[in-house]
Amino acid sequence: MPQADPTDLVDLSDLKDWISIPSTNNTDDTLLSRLITAVSNQIYSRLSRPALGFTVSSSFVETRDGSGTPSMITRNFPITAVSDLTIDAIDIPFSPDGVQPGYVFDNYTVALVGGGYYSWQRNDIGSMSPYGIFRAGKQNVNISYTAGYAQVPGDLEQYALEICALKYMNRKRIGIKSNSSKAGESATFSNMEEAEAIMKEIENRYRIVVTVMQ
DSSP: OOOOOTTOSSOHHHHHHHTTOOTTOOTTHHHHHHHHHHHHHHHHHHHTOOSBTTTBOEEEEEEEEEOSSSEEEOSSSSEEEEEEEEETTEEOOBOSSSSSSEEEEOSSEEEEESSOGGGGOBOTTSOBOOOOSOOOEEEEEEEEEEEOOSSOOHHHHHHHHHHHHHHHHHTTTOOOOOOOOBTTBOOOOSSHHHHHHHHHHHHHHHOOOSOOOO
16 A cells, blocks of 8 residues: 555545445555545645644744734644744743733634733833733744644545545546535535535635735
8 A cells, every 4th residue: 555645635545435446456546645645735735724734733933023913823723832932032921821921822823911911021222111912023023833733624634535536536537426424524516616616615714814924
């Protein structure tokens, strides 16, 4: 059996089961594996997301321009942990309850809480600096974090599964229509036009449409 790419959205065994190829039939395994990787890469491109930090958990370090706001969107999601945050070379602690001064995070953003954590920090000229924000500046914010789903989301996996099946069957000019779902998700279509409509829905779920500043 060909070595699976860790960023593939679909398992070879699941695809073979979906298109009713016995597990003992390895004739098209190389073709199917290549198809899975190609379709996965096409989907990542459509979502404007790399596999690392999206469907494969990875660590990242971002050096960013301060936004002048209390929160900042990271380039990768979902965020699962933040190990370090500095602003203007000042270490910001994690807020354990969302009330004490420090930072908190959700799937997409890192935010400052606690009513101005920097109110007792002095800037370079010695005056008090009322920071409660990612102070506007050039490359003055550093965020170290981990992002990525523990497993491929069910709707994304199902979509990739059906696209692979459609492309595989269409190589012989034979269409396929799905009528069941996996893990409670459904994406039923019989041609690429219908598949495109499903992809638009998936893009709305997983593609960040706002501009992430440097």
